Amino acid sequence: MTATAGSEREQLAYIAAKAADSRVNVELETEGMTLNIGPQHPATHGTLRIVAKLDGEQVISADPVMGYMHRGYEKLTEVRTYPQVTTLINRIDWLGSFANEVPFILAAEKLMEVEAPPRAVWIRTILFEMSRIANNLLGLGDMAAQLGAVTPVFYAFRDREYVLNQVEAVTGGRFHPNFDRIGGLKDDIPAGWIASTKDSMIKMRQAADELESLVFGNEIFTTRTRGIGIIPAEVALEYGMSGSNLRGSGVDWDLRRDSPWGLAYDQADWKVWTHPDGDSYSRAWVRLQEMREGTYIVDQLLDSLPSGPVMAKVPRIIKVPEGEAWVETENPLGAMGYYIVSKGDLVPFRVKIRSASFNNIAIVPWVLKGVYVPDIISILASLYFILGDIDR
Amino acid sequence: MGIVPGLIKGLGITAKTGLKTVFPDGIKKPVPAPSRGAVTVQYPHEKEAPTNRARGVIALHEENCTACMLCARECPDWCIYIEGHKYLAPPRREGGKPRSKNALDRFDIDYSLCMYCGICVEVCPFEALFWSPEYEFSEPKIADLLHDKERLGEWMHTVPEFEAYESGSEAKVKKVPTT
Numbered sequence: 001m002t003a004t005a006g007s008e009r010e011q012l013a014y015i016a017a018k019a020a021d022s023r024v025n026v027e028l029e030t031e032g033m034t035l036n037i038g039p040q041h042p043a044t045h046g047t048l049r050i051v052a053k054l055d056g057e058q059v060i061s062a063d064p065v066m067g068y069m070h071r072g073y074e075k076l077t078e079v080r081t082y083p084q085v086t087t088l089i090n091r092i093d094w095l096g097s098f099a100n101e102v103p104f105i106l107a108a109e110k111l112m113e114v115e116a117p118p119r120a121v122w123i124r125t126i127l128f129e130m131s132r133i134a135n136n137l138l139g140l141g142d143m144a145a146q147l148g149a150v151t152p153v154f155y156a157f158r159d160r161e162y163v164l165n166q167v168e169a170v171t172g173g174r175f176h177p178n179f180d181r182i183g184g185l186k187d188d189i190p191a192g193w194i195a196s197t198k199d200s201m202i203k204m205r206q207a208a209d210e211l212e213s214l215v216f217g218n219e220i221f222t223t224r225t226r227g228i229g230i231i232p233a234e235v236a237l238e239y240g241m242s243g244s245n246l247r248g249s250g251v252d253w254d255l256r257r258d259s260p261w262g263l264a265y266d267q268a269d270w271k272v273w274t275h276p277d278g279d280s281y282s283r284a285w286v287r288l289q290e291m292r293e294g295t296y297i298v299d300q301l302l303d304s305l306p307s308g309p310v311m312a313k314v315p316r317i318i319k320v321p322e323g324e325a326w327v328e329t330e331n332p333l334g335a336m337g338y339y340i341v342s343k344g345d346l347v348p349f350r351v352k353i354r355s356a357s358f359n360n361i362a363i364v365p366w367v368l369k370g371v372y373v374p375d376i377i378s379i380l381a382s383l384y385f386i387l388g389d390i391d392r
Numbered sequence: 393m394g395i396v397p398g399l400i401k402g403l404g405i406t407a408k409t410g411l412k413t414v415f416p417d418g419i420k421k422p423v424p425a426p427s428r429g430a431v432t433v434q435y436p437h438e439k440e441a442p443t444n445r446a447r448g449v450i451a452l453h454e455e456n457c458t459a460c461m462l463c464a465r466e467c468p469d470w471c472i473y474i475e476g477h478k479y480l481a482p483p484r485r486e487g488g489k490p491r492s493k494n495a496l497d498r499f500d501i502d503y504s505l506c507m508y509c510g511i512c513v514e515v516c517p518f519e520a521l522f523w524s525p526e527y528e529f530s531e532p533k534i535a536d537l538l539h540d541k542e543r544l545g546e547w548m549h550t551v552p553e554f555e556a557y558e559s560g561s562e563a564k565v566k567k568v569p570t571t
Binding site for chain 2: 080081083084086087088090119149151155158161165168169170171172173176178186187188189190191192193194210213214217218219220222305306307308309310
């Protein structure tokens with residue numbers, strides 16, 4: 001180190017300035033503020049509490065506190081017979097509830113070595129995709145509402161009815177279909193359903209276009225989401241994210257394409273959408289594209305719907321043989337799986353539910369660190385979790 | 393990219409939808425009923441018809457029930473209460489043995505607990521339970537949500553006929569029994 005007189009003086013000045021700075025800092029010791037977002041907050045889709053420590057406008061740390069809506073479904077399934085379980089697990093992700101039943105039923109079918117007839121598989125896939133459309137549509141409308149746009153959420157609620165009416169016409173329940181049975185489906189589709197579903201799919205495509213121009217073309221929306229809450233692909237994978245949130249980070253991973261076991265996704269021609277940016281905007285954008293792609297999947301599967309029975313031959317009293325099975329499907333919110341341990345009884349011995357939102361919000365402490373307070377809402381809305389899916 | 397174009401377009405979409413709601417027949421012919429162009433339904437005055445399969449309320453066809461308790465056992469939250477007794481009915485033919493028959497004393501469904509899953513309707517082997525899309529049975533007191541067999545029987549006339557199935561189906565269309 002070649003120290004000259006000039007630089008020495010500079011050094012001293014630097015030290016003095018530092019000392020003065022530290023003195024000022026001691027005098028103006030800023031205290032962090034703890035801000036509780038939730039448990040009752042519109043941005044939390046239920047009762048999630050986020051304890052955010054703030055330094056001025058910046059978040060130092062944010063911890064999600066969950067369990068306010070814990071209903072103990074894993075334990076409850078141990079005292080319910082297999083047909084009764086689907087009633088309960090409908091209520092995990094209440095916006096796309098048909099999708100919740102499918103992995104459980106598939107896992108039980110795997111254990112019983114029963115295969116659902118093709119018509120049942122097709123209808124299952126169609127309803128699965130319709131629940132994704134309804135879920136993603138409401139998610140986008142809700143995100144816009146949280147970012148200050150009031151209109152899109154009403155349009156989303158209005159247009160979602162077209163899908164929910166179709167689901168109700170075939171299953172009897174708008175939100176809790178309880179339609180899947182081990183070995184097939186409860187009932188076949190009513191006459192005229194294919195035509196009306198195709199009509200509603202056209203309406204959903206219009207809704208997607210309208211939402212795209214209303215929300216994604218809005219400069220305020222773009223400014224509040226572009227470059228906000230960037231999650232790189234490696235981090236997303238490390239935290240176990242899945243679904244549209246992972247594809248929004250540019251990871252091309254979709255269980256519908258990668259392991260279509262038990263569902264008819266390989267029978268349709270469709271595309272997995274990804275976005276390389278990984279910010280709030282890209283997550284919402286992927287969700288919109290998936291909703292539109294879902295309508296095409298439904299259309300194709302309706303065209304190729306095979307005829308035949310919808311129920312395989314299963315005993316009236318269902319006893320699942322001893323064993324363990326794990327089935328994972330790509331639900332609207334991400335990968336959802338059920339691990340069933342059976343002891344050959346009427347009831348499962350143990351059911352482990354892997355729900356997507358639980359893993360998706362694990363990244364909240366990482367992604368909220370250092371962001372500004374208004375961006376919390378944008379990031380949480382773009383992650384799009386549902387509390388029933390977190391707490392179970 | 394300026395601030396204006398996207399916002400103007402969004403306002404345009406909102407205004408177009410608003411105009412369509414208020415003037416469904418064009419701007420020169422205002423419609424007095426506000427719900428014509430709107431998607432919302434003015435509920436107590438006008439009602440939406442639920443679909444045929446909608447799970448609204450469970451109806452009991454009492455003659456078919458044998459008090460076998462299958463529905464009560466399969467109910468996920470055990471909200472069905474059944475009591476029955478056996479009695480000897482007179483023989484059908486002269487000199488025959490008297491027949492043992494089941495009579496229903498009590499058949500209650502507690503709708504404050506019911507999850508509307510439809511398992512009871514599905515497991516009933518004698519076709520005594522049916523879904524009705526009727527939904528207006530809210531009560532000021534929670535205890536009144538316990539429907540007894542007379543009340544459940546009253547729902548029977550609201551049960552719609554089963555729909556025909558889509559082509560390619562092999563399921564058989566069931567019939568609703570008439571009393």
